[in-house]
Amino acid sequence: MKFHEMEIKQVEKALETDFSSGLTQEEVEKRIKQYGLNELEEGEKQSALLLFFSQFKDFMVLVLLAATLISGLLGEYIDAIAIIAIVIINGFLGFFQEHRAEKSLQALKELSAPQVTVLREGQWMKIPSKEIVLGDIMKFASGDRIGADVRIIESKSLEIEESALTGESVPVAKHTDRLTIPNPGIGDMENTAFMGTMVTRGSGVGIVIATGMKTAMGQIAGLLQSAQSQETPLQRRLEQLGKILITVALLLTVLVVVVGVLNGHDIYTMFLAGVSLAVAAIPEGLPAIVTVALSLGVQKMIKQNAIVRKLPAVETLGCASVICSDKTGTMTQNKMTVTHLWSGGQTWTVDGVGYEPRGDFYRNNQKVQLSDEKALQQMLIFGMLCNHSELKRKDDEYFLDGDPTEGALLVSAMKAGFHRPKLLEDFTILNEFPFDSARKMMSMHVKDKHGRHFIVTKGAPDVILGLSESILWDGQTRLLNMETKTKVQNAIDHLASQALRTIAIAYKPISANTIILSEKEAESKLTFIGIQGMIDPPRPEVQDAVRECKEAGIKTVMITGDHVITAKAIAAQLGILSKNSKVLDGKTLSQMTVKDLEDVVEDVSVFARVSPEHKLKIVKALQNKGHIVAMTGDGVNDAPAIKAADIGVAMGITGTDVAKEASSLVLLDDNFATIKAAIKEGRNIYENIRKFVRYLLASNVGEILVMLFAMILSLPLPLVPIQILWVNLVTDGLPAMALGLDRPEENVMKRGPRSPNEGVFSRGLGWKVISRGFLIGLVTLLAFMHIYHNDPSQLQYAQTVAFATLVMAQLIHVFDCRSEKSVLSRNPFGNQYLVWAVISSLLMVLVVIYYPPLQPIFHTLPIAAKDWLLIIGLSSIPTFLLAGSFLLRKTK
Numbered sequence: 001m002k003f004h005e006m007e008i009k010q011v012e013k014a015l016e017t018d019f020s021s022g023l024t025q026e027e028v029e030k031r032i033k034q035y036g037l038n039e040l041e042e043g044e045k046q047s048a049l050l051l052f053f054s055q056f057k058d059f060m061v062l063v064l065l066a067a068t069l070i071s072g073l074l075g076e077y078i079d080a081i082a083i084i085a086i087v088i089i090n091g092f093l094g095f096f097q098e099h100r101a102e103k104s105l106q107a108l109k110e111l112s113a114p115q116v117t118v119l120r121e122g123q124w125m126k127i128p129s130k131e132i133v134l135g136d137i138m139k140f141a142s143g144d145r146i147g148a149d150v151r152i153i154e155s156k157s158l159e160i161e162e163s164a165l166t167g168e169s170v171p172v173a174k175h176t177d178r179l180t181i182p183n184p185g186i187g188d189m190e191n192t193a194f195m196g197t198m199v200t201r202g203s204g205v206g207i208v209i210a211t212g213m214k215t216a217m218g219q220i221a222g223l224l225q226s227a228q229s230q231e232t233p234l235q236r237r238l239e240q241l242g243k244i245l246i247t248v249a250l251l252l253t254v255l256v257v258v259v260g261v262l263n264g265h266d267i268y269t270m271f272l273a274g275v276s277l278a279v280a281a282i283p284e285g286l287p288a289i290v291t292v293a294l295s296l297g298v299q300k301m302i303k304q305n306a307i308v309r310k311l312p313a314v315e316t317l318g319c320a321s322v323i324c325s326d327k328t329g330t331m332t333q334n335k336m337t338v339t340h341l342w343s344g345g346q347t348w349t350v351d352g353v354g355y356e357p358r359g360d361f362y363r364n365n366q367k368v369q370l371s372d373e374k375a376l377q378q379m380l381i382f383g384m385l386c387n388h389s390e391l392k393r394k395d396d397e398y399f400l401d402g403d404p405t406e407g408a409l410l411v412s413a414m415k416a417g418f419h420r421p422k423l424l425e426d427f428t429i430l431n432e433f434p435f436d437s438a439r440k441m442m443s444m445h446v447k448d449k450h451g452r453h454f455i456v457t458k459g460a461p462d463v464i465l466g467l468s469e470s471i472l473w474d475g476q477t478r479l480l481n482m483e484t485k486t487k488v489q490n491a492i493d494h495l496a497s498q499a500l501r502t503i504a505i506a507y508k509p510i511s512a513n514t515i516i517l518s519e520k521e522a523e524s525k526l527t528f529i530g531i532q533g534m535i536d537p538p539r540p541e542v543q544d545a546v547r548e549c550k551e552a553g554i555k556t557v558m559i560t561g562d563h564v565i566t567a568k569a570i571a572a573q574l575g576i577l578s579k580n581s582k583v584l585d586g587k588t589l590s591q592m593t594v595k596d597l598e599d600v601v602e603d604v605s606v607f608a609r610v611s612p613e614h615k616l617k618i619v620k621a622l623q624n625k626g627h628i629v630a631m632t633g634d635g636v637n638d639a640p641a642i643k644a645a646d647i648g649v650a651m652g653i654t655g656t657d658v659a660k661e662a663s664s665l666v667l668l669d670d671n672f673a674t675i676k677a678a679i680k681e682g683r684n685i686y687e688n689i690r691k692f693v694r695y696l697l698a699s700n701v702g703e704i705l706v707m708l709f710a711m712i713l714s715l716p717l718p719l720v721p722i723q724i725l726w727v728n729l730v731t732d733g734l735p736a737m738a739l740g741l742d743r744p745e746e747n748v749m750k751r752g753p754r755s756p757n758e759g760v761f762s763r764g765l766g767w768k769v770i771s772r773g774f775l776i777g778l779v780t781l782l783a784f785m786h787i788y789h790n791d792p793s794q795l796q797y798a799q800t801v802a803f804a805t806l807v808m809a810q811l812i813h814v815f816d817c818r819s820e821k822s823v824l825s826r827n828p829f830g831n832q833y834l835v836w837a838v839i840s841s842l843l844m845v846l847v848v849i850y851y852p853p854l855q856p857i858f859h860t861l862p863i864a865a866k867d868w869l870l871i872i873g874l875s876s877i878p879t880f881l882l883a884g885s886f887l888l889r890k891t892k
Helices: 008-014 025-035 048-056 059-073 077-111 216-225 233-262 267-281 286-303 313-318 374-385 404-415 420-426 461-466 482-497 542-551 564-574 586-590 594-603 612-624 636-644 657-662 672-712 721-731 733-739 765-790 795-816 832-850 852-858 865-891
Strands: 115-120 123-128 137-141 149-161 198-210 306-308 322-326 337-343 346-350 361-363 390-394 397-401 427-436 441-448 453-459 468-473 476-479 501-510 526-535 555-559 582-585 604-608 629-633 647-651 665-667
Touching: 008 149, 008 198, 048 077, 149 427, 233 267, 233 672, 286 306, 286 313, 286 672, 306 672, 313 647, 313 665, 313 672, 322 612, 337 374, 337 404, 337 482, 346 374, 374 404, 374 420, 374 453, 374 501, 374 526, 390 404, 404 501, 404 526, 420 427, 453 461, 461 468, 461 482, 461 501, 461 526, 468 482, 482 501, 482 526, 526 564, 542 555, 542 564, 542 672, 555 564, 555 612, 564 582, 564 604, 582 586, 582 594, 586 604, 586 612, 594 604, 594 612, 604 612, 612 629, 612 636, 629 636, 629 672, 636 647, 636 657, 647 657, 665 672, 672 721, 672 733, 672 765, 672 795, 721 733, 721 795, 721 832, 721 852, 733 795, 733 832, 765 795, 765 865, 795 832, 795 865, 832 852
Parallel strands: 322 555, 322 629, 468 526, 555 604, 582 604, 629 647, 647 665
Antiparallel strands: 115 123, 115 137, 137 198, 149 198, 306 665, 337 346, 337 526, 346 361, 390 397, 427 441, 441 453, 453 501, 468 476, 501 526
């Protein structure tokens, strides 16, 4: 027999505890040894050392290490040291970023660690929740978070909000009776409180029946073990690029060695030339620059209230085609708010959302004077009186202490100018009949300042209507006949159809001498005043965020444990649900395989009444259809899907530790709109990565062709290996990093997400790399040949001129890389970082050429002023020749 099926005494006996005194310290220590601490298992934490070494597993980094080994074996120690330096810098960048993100999350986790009150050796004491053991007697009240799964043994108007587990924002009333229904779900277990849920009203005492991974939260967390993390699109693209480059490098090395030997050169010289070509083919700075670009994106996201736990996460979100978002607390405020009121055939609306006590009342779209609306005033006053919630304020922000439904009634009355402390000067509460789930109502016996006595009641409209014999209508009390009852029922149904939770308010005048002994006596022959309709409202900024995502070709899908009607209404308000969209509920989902779901998943915009297993199924079906899926959420029930998605986004404030642990991105402000900013940032980062890949590879193609053509033409090497390495690591590095800081182009959020199968060289990038690289190589070779043929004895001077021409051609070309069109389509000074990077690179090259101590190392000689005219003229050709052709096409 399970604990929820047992009587309270049976639970006490089964767990060998004592309700009057609790466990002894000796027994607690024994049970901690037997069952362990009350903690959820986490993924194995890497040590700082392992985290650092994990930065060197990337394929491109392994290629660089191989280049280091070859350079060292050939005696090119400067090359080897330079490569090692860039590899280490890259490793430190990745390490510090990931380590800092983990520390930020650990700080958040420590802040949220709850304390609980338990009975030990006859004394109530506060302990950390991790020290709870099986059989502990725990007490809790409004505002407390439950520290373990408990069977409730005492309940006083106890209501618990379980949205972290079920997705339901409406609190569940709890009782102590045994359950008889077979295999109840979490939402149906009304005599059990679960780890991680929040008490919103009343108080209770329970006996701990499960801790750690045995709790309902722990069982869901266990699903994370089977949910596999996805490799990001950027990682896949760069791995492909690395394989292409190493293949090209090997082929070129073999080709040059063979051609050179056939032309009569010795094998060692040709092998050294081949390695020089291999170094030219591999952009050594690429992994470091990608890491820097992602790190800079991460820093921008921190300023926008997001912690990136995994470095490529922002880029991945930028290519997401579907965002699967939890509703409660993510798209909505998790603050019940009254929006409609009905009394005597009249309907009012009230604006303002959340707990801010400001708003105006309207009837027929016309603002009303509350002094003229007596029935409305009476309904608001009685809703505030029959209430235990309290609205508090801290740092200009309002928050609720108490039940969300009562809070909504409280705030609606405050919007009309009423305040409970002031009301209690005019009304005295004499007695109370608390809410319970069987009666579905609560009542208070009050006396006003004139000595008149009333019973004030609030509760489920259907129940209160059935107990009413009269109704307020046109300012008068009239008998409740069938025709009027039908009108009231129609009003209830109409509000419910708009996904509003409805609460009815009624009263009964009684004489001062009447003694009310029971709820049944108090709650009969009532006068029905009206209905207040409330909803957990959408966050105001979410609608715009959903619309902008739609314009960007990204579909937003709402996944919630809430009712279908509520989910549809919120989705319609946010623009998620269109005429052609479908809605699926959990019951239908349970009967579908992933394959079945794949057939319809792209047409579905709302999934309601879903379980954690359903969420995993939805994510998997979308991924199987080729989508890059982002999953947002805050509850434990979201965590498995968050981890399985291409990118998981957890809420930082309301999010559970399990959800944060599973995520790639944590939103510190719990704001769905922040995701839109992340998408924009992610898209821009990817475009910037394409820009500097284009820049670096065009430069490398130029270097390859210079060396290859020289070999074929039986010319000496136009560039020595250290010069190529200087260009790749130093001269190209700063401008490439500056491209990583480039601002997004205007249309970045007006085009659809790129295909997850899109290669790095798509959209004409491959042609741009080859064509620009060919021209850069050609002008460099022409500069070398011009100087060399004039005086073959000046080989080192000719190499210096070629070196300078290559650098200048690349520094001019970098401005062309800022746009998909041409260098003339964007303001060349629009990126100040790039301007200063180019100036810095130019100065460093001049130092290498003109500073005597560096000339022997880099095999350079001072260049005469007249030859700079040749260098500048030739190096301008690759960029401006193609820019001219762009202008001609545009003119035509």
